[in-house]
Amino acid sequence: MSEFQAIPPGKLAAVVTHFDMRDLPPVDAAGLERPDLHLEFVADPDLDWYRDLFRAVGARWLWFSRLRMTDEALGAIIKDPAVEIYALTRQGETTPKGLLELDFRDPKNAELAFLGVTADMIGSGAGRYLMARAMERFRAVKPPRVFVHTCTNDHPDAPKFYERAGFRACGREVEIMTDPRLDGTLPRDVAPHVPLI
Incomplete structure (x- = not known):
């Protein structure tokens, strides 16, 4: 049996899946072999620079959380x-062509x-490279648990991507969230795969 819940106009609903791992897999050496890519640690990220990169990477997927934060809240993170x-x-x-945040x-x-x-x-393998670098860093720190959500x-391939990396x-x-395209957080023309209502 299924249930349907009405979503009010101006709101979006997303199913969030949580993943974690407790035993880190070996580092993906092949994934790290990308001389055409460079990953730079940004010790003191400028807030506007960060928001621009966050938007460039995530607008098409309706990433909005960091864009709605005040300077103080974002800076604290x-x-x-x-x-x-x-x-x-x-x-x-x-x-910049990608963002990695640990x-x-x-x-x-x-x-x-x-x-x-x-x-x-x-589709260029850059995501695999970022994941390999993330896992390299997690192996150096050795936390008891690593988690992520999508x-x-x-x-649509994000869940499989995380599973291939070793997450379960x-x-x-x-x-349930206010559609970020309707309150000015993101442009109205992003994420055409999610209809505006």
Whole structure:
């Protein structure tokens, strides 16, 4: 038997799947063999720079959480020494093409907070490279548990991508949110796969 719940106009619903791992797999050496890519640790990320990269990577998937934060709230996260921000660039280019954010604020539960690439990098193996670098970092820190989540607004292959990396689904929730395209957080023309209502 199924149940349907009405979603009010201006709202979106997404099914969020939580993943975790407790035994880190070996580092994906083949995934790291990308001389055309460079991952740079950003020690003191500028808030506007971060928001621009977050938007460039995530707007098509309706990433909005960090865009709605005040400067103070965002700065408290991304400037925390236990949060690591990395920018991916392609050889010969200066504009970042990907974002990797690792959160070690809870020493027992490290979070793969954000991992994504711009539209022109999808299918290039850059995501695998970012995951390999993330796993390399997690193996260095050795947290007892690493977790990540994805939702039905993300790339449809995201769950398989996390499973291939060694994560296992451990929970599911429904998130109801104000559509970020209707309140000015994101442009109205992004994420055409999710209709505006």
